[in-house]
Amino acid sequence: MAVETLAARLGRDLDAEGFPVVPLGGVTSIGRFLEVLGPRGLGLDVAGLCDAAEEHWFRRGLERAGLGDAPGRADMERRGFHVCVADLEDELIRAAGAETVRQVIVDEGEWRAFRTFRNQPAQRERTVEQQLHRFMGTHSGRKSQYARALVRRLEPARVPRPLARLLADATA
Template identity: 40%
Template sequence: MSATRRIGAAGHEHGPDAPLHATAEALVRAERAARVLLVEGISDVVALETLAEVDGIDLTRTVILPAGGAHAVGPFLRRFGPQGTGTLAGGLCDAAEAPFLRKGLRLAGWSGTPDDILGRAGFFVCDIDLEDELLRAVGLDAALEIIAREGEADALHTLQAQAAWRDAPLAAQLRRFLSSRAGRKTRYAALFVRAIPWDAHPRPLRAVLDVGRRAG
């Protein structure tokens, strides 16, 4: 296995080429799937797959497709939306990327107002991003315990000592920590989802899985 094909959480690759490989591999499976859920990145895939496993949701006929960012969703919306296969059941996006997704949905054949087009298409928005949703659900103290168990407390403390982050809120420090190393967001997505109480999982994640289940 090459250095760029390292396998991390839930069997997902991490490394500089991981997003491209993940999209390409999911795209092949999506062509044969009964339904497709569209997300931005690999960590979203891992979070949803882990939550489905925890909840006993069968994803056998569903493919969660990472687009590689909201700016890249257009071709996938057209390919799997009402102008294509019609198998796109919905998806997940970050709050900052919602305007790009709304525009893409309109161009790909969905109807609706700016206020309701996302919901009509089965898409749900994380208040900030996936990491923020997971950190609020698991709790900051629990997140710190998980990071310590993973042997990365010193790495977090190093970041917290940096001038740019020294006075930042803990939640912001943790979000930066998760994004500061390749594969870290993916790894902790699975760990956090498993640590969140059953009735406290983020609403956008549960809603996306419910949409995918109803579509099947």
């Protein structure tokens, strides 16, 4: 959702440009996708975005698909695969800042739900950034909802590096 929203903000239609966004349905699917779409399959140029905790899955998938032997992060980036510091939600929260994220929650009509959430005993000792991050994952569809809303609010210079680099890789 974040990639497509950012592309639209920049006046781009990735499908029309021949760079469709394909959700994996889970990180363990990366190897299968790369086998089908990459050099041993359809021979398409592929790129991707992953969380830091998923990096080893992407490295193994790239290696198995014939895209390099256990590539390091720099090699992954040269191949178009970018790693978020923790995950995309973390990147977006840091880029937008806690106050902007709070305002987005208000704009999305969920301030009351967030206020209730952050008052739960398990949340009280967490930083506001940790609370915001966890809140985004507590409801089905919320990660996509906030990815779209936060990308719409970001100043172009504040777009997280992995997201900006991925979109830059998707050029003709």
